[in-house]
Amino acid sequence: MNDTFLKACRGEKTAYTPVWLMRQAGRYLPEYRKVRSKVDFLTLCKTPELAAEVTIQPVEILKVDVAILFSDILIPVEAMGMKLEFSESKGPILYDPVRNDVAVSRLRSIKAKEDVPFVMDAVKLLVKKLNVPLIGFSGAPFTLATYMIEGGSSRNFINTKRMMYQTPELFGKLMDKIRDTVIDYLQAQIDAGANAVQIFDSWAGVLSPVDFEAYALPCVQKIVSALKGKVPVIYFAFNGSAMLKLVKKSGADIFGIDWRIDMADAIGMLGSDVAVQGNLDPCTLFGPKDLIRDRVKGILNRAEGAKGHIFNLGHGILPETPVENAIAMVEAVHELSSR
Amino acid sequence: MNDTFLKACRGEKTAYTPVWLMRQAGRYLPEYRKVRSKVDFLTLCKTPELAAEVTIQPVEILKVDVAILFSDILIPVEAMGMKLEFSESKGPILYDPVRNDVAVSRLRSIKAKEDVPFVMDAVKLLVKKLNVPLIGFSGAPFTLATYMIEGGSSRNFINTKRMMYQTPELFGKLMDKIRDTVIDYLQAQIDAGANAVQIFDSWAGVLSPVDFEAYALPCVQKIVSALKGKVPVIYFAFNGSAMLKLVKKSGADIFGIDWRIDMADAIGMLGSDVAVQGNLDPCTLFGPKDLIRDRVKGILNRAEGAKGHIFNLGHGILPETPVENAIAMVEAVHELSSR
Numbered sequence: 001m002n003d004t005f006l007k008a009c010r011g012e013k014t015a016y017t018p019v020w021l022m023r024q025a026g027r028y029l030p031e032y033r034k035v036r037s038k039v040d041f042l043t044l045c046k047t048p049e050l051a052a053e054v055t056i057q058p059v060e061i062l063k064v065d066v067a068i069l070f071s072d073i074l075i076p077v078e079a080m081g082m083k084l085e086f087s088e089s090k091g092p093i094l095y096d097p098v099r100n101d102v103a104v105s106r107l108r109s110i111k112a113k114e115d116v117p118f119v120m121d122a123v124k125l126l127v128k129k130l131n132v133p134l135i136g137f138s139g140a141p142f143t144l145a146t147y148m149i150e151g152g153s154s155r156n157f158i159n160t161k162r163m164m165y166q167t168p169e170l171f172g173k174l175m176d177k178i179r180d181t182v183i184d185y186l187q188a189q190i191d192a193g194a195n196a197v198q199i200f201d202s203w204a205g206v207l208s209p210v211d212f213e214a215y216a217l218p219c220v221q222k223i224v225s226a227l228k229g230k231v232p233v234i235y236f237a238f239n240g241s242a243m244l245k246l247v248k249k250s251g252a253d254i255f256g257i258d259w260r261i262d263m264a265d266a267i268g269m270l271g272s273d274v275a276v277q278g279n280l281d282p283c284t285l286f287g288p289k290d291l292i293r294d295r296v297k298g299i300l301n302r303a304e305g306a307k308g309h310i311f312n313l314g315h316g317i318l319p320e321t322p323v324e325n326a327i328a329m330v331e332a333v334h335e336l337s338s339r
Numbered sequence: 340m341n342d343t344f345l346k347a348c349r350g351e352k353t354a355y356t357p358v359w360l361m362r363q364a365g366r367y368l369p370e371y372r373k374v375r376s377k378v379d380f381l382t383l384c385k386t387p388e389l390a391a392e393v394t395i396q397p398v399e400i401l402k403v404d405v406a407i408l409f410s411d412i413l414i415p416v417e418a419m420g421m422k423l424e425f426s427e428s429k430g431p432i433l434y435d436p437v438r439n440d441v442a443v444s445r446l447r448s449i450k451a452k453e454d455v456p457f458v459m460d461a462v463k464l465l466v467k468k469l470n471v472p473l474i475g476f477s478g479a480p481f482t483l484a485t486y487m488i489e490g491g492s493s494r495n496f497i498n499t500k501r502m503m504y505q506t507p508e509l510f511g512k513l514m515d516k517i518r519d520t521v522i523d524y525l526q527a528q529i530d531a532g533a534n535a536v537q538i539f540d541s542w543a544g545v546l547s548p549v550d551f552e553a554y555a556l557p558c559v560q561k562i563v564s565a566l567k568g569k570v571p572v573i574y575f576a577f578n579g580s581a582m583l584k585l586v587k588k589s590g591a592d593i594f595g596i597d598w599r600i601d602m603a604d605a606i607g608m609l610g611s612d613v614a615v616q617g618n619l620d621p622c623t624l625f626g627p628k629d630l631i632r633d634r635v636k637g638i639l640n641r642a643e644g645a646k647g648h649i650f651n652l653g654h655g656i657l658p659e660t661p662v663e664n665a666i667a668m669v670e671a672v673h674e675l676s677s678r
Contacts, residue, residue: 156621156622156657157622158622158625158657158659161620161622161623161625161626162622162625162626165622165623165625165626165627165630166625166626166627205599207620208598208599208618208620208653209599209600209601209604210601210634210637211620239578239599240599241580241581242580242581242599242600242601242604242605243599243600243601243604259547260544260547260548260578260579260581260582261548261581261582262548262549262581262582265548265581265582266581279547281500281546281547281550282495283495283496283497283500283501283504284500284504286497286500286501286504286505287500287501287504287505288504288505291504295549298549314547318495318497320497
């Protein structure tokens with residue numbers, strides 16, 4: 001078992017900096033597209049053998065140091081009682097958006113082992129097959145709430161913020177149901193064998209610091225403290241780089257860092273008692289290989305002050321990315337960080 | 340003449356904190372929609388009497404302390420030689436996106452007084468009619484380049500970054516043409532009577548700090564130094580809050596601050612030798628009036644360390660915003676900051 005990733009999570013010395021890519025199991029890989037061509041996206045998520053197959057692909061193709069379960073953050077939301085669909089053009093659609101008391105009351109916190117057993121089955125399959133650690137994951141409550149309230153992706157999150165500001169108690173009731181779902185969901189993945197978990201707060205960055213602290217952070221803190229000490233917990237508040245001091249209050253062990261901040265500045269804000277993960281602009285992989293190498297080097301240098309560093313992109317790899325450039329990135333990380 | 344805004348720009352004491360709203364002349368106002376219903380968007384921009392009329396509307400309705408010329412950042416881009424259209428659903432469309440040497444060579448830097456005289460005519464009309472200062476504006480070169488290369492709005496800016504990384508000289512040639520256009524365009528607005536200018540770098544925040552410094556900042560620095568000392572220069576690098584130390588290197592007098600950062604943290608990064616403008620989340624205006632007032636108070640307090648503070652939203656006012664809440668915000672700023 002390659003334990004470089006877990007060592008870096010704990011801040012232990014490693015022979016080189018471990019690396020993975022957010023969305024590394026995905027559309028940029030021809031091998032993924034081949035599997036996906038046979039089934040729709042949700043079926044792929046819900047079929048353990050297929051989910052496991054695409055989870056393993058980037059480990060073999062890119063030689064990354066860790067796998068992340070192939071799934072979607074909206075899987076537990078569907079199980080909470082919403083109708084979910086993926087549209088090729090519009091992305092996820094959640095029918096009957098949650099905008100009033102009746103809609104919130106109708107939702108239930110899930111029991112993951114009964115409600116989404118296929119996730120745990122995929123985790124169990126993977127821990128048997130993999131020679132690298134496996135990351136389980138969940139969306140953070142605020143991020144999941146935006147999808148539930150907006151009915152899908154959004155540009156300005158007006159419905160979400162309107163509920164937050166105008167009916168804070170109702171918003172809180174919704175967030176608490178999601179929080180309990182997330183705790184149960186991540187605990188079940190850990191019980192099935194996940195070696196670490198990541199909480200994706202993809203839309204935390206649409207909140208001002210004062211709103212983040214009031215409406216989003218408390219639920220993340222409860223989730224982290226429920227899991228603390230069991231496995232390393234990574235918290236990624238995308239586009240929250242200017243409020244990392246608040247983000248740190250989540251209590252996580254490792255913090256995802258997007259590409260909008262210099263890595264040394266991020267570490268300065270977080271302190272050197274936590275590990276960091278990131279922070280290459282995914283678009284760098286559209287540049288020539290010498291530029292990729294140069295940027296990898298820059299980030300490795302700027303991350304030296306952290307307790308631990310897991311190299312990653314600052315956001316998911318884009319579907320249009322040339323595979324050879326992703327491979328070149330992983331090779332550059334391994335080579336340039338070799339100690 | 341109400342000179343509170345200009346005093347705040349210069350860091351002089353004011354009786355209260357001046358306030359305006361980005362996109363204050365716009366769709367949320369029924370009075371604007373009435374004018375707009377008679378002509379299409381580009382005709383409105385190009386008809387000095389109508390542009391002046393909608394520019395004045397928010398000064399009278401909201402009682403803001405400054406007017407900003409009604410126009411669009413793509414007006415000079417069209418004059419550089421691109422075909423521009425506004426689609427109700429897709430936003431701006433620039434035909435034949437600029438992606439190779441031939442396309443860049445075909446573009447020309449504009450002479451604003453000859454190429455877009457209607458802009459200067461609107462400015463001249465306005466300075467006669469207004470009892471508050473007038474801000475002229477332009478898009479920043481990087482932001483304008485993204486529209487020209489992508490052919491409109493974009494999600495991931497892959498084409499822009501690909502050109503930047505793969506053919507940096509070609510990208511630089513494009514940026515230089517835009518830079519010269521922007522200098523001439525802003526100088527012409529100043530000559531026509533604009534009392535201050537704002538450079539909108541709406542997409543600066545999609546760049547990592549290292550890319551911002553290499554590819555976007557140098558042109559902004561040249562623009563600012565060409566105009567420095569003539570009128571106050573505001574630079575707004577939207578979503579660049581985690582790299583404000585680099586943003587400051589532009590040399591501007593006033594810095595726009597979005598809502599993703601605590602205002603005191605922003606001032607800490609910029610230093611207290613410059614003025615700031617912002618930073619209320621536009622969605623706050625969908626909340627109840629006591630929350631709006633509370634958030635206004637918070638920002639006023641957190642801005643006390645700046646050389647000067649112009650209250651504003653952290654981004655443009657949204658079309659769905661209730662007008663009464665915008666009025667309540669302006670009143671709260673005036674009342675709570677009254678010295």
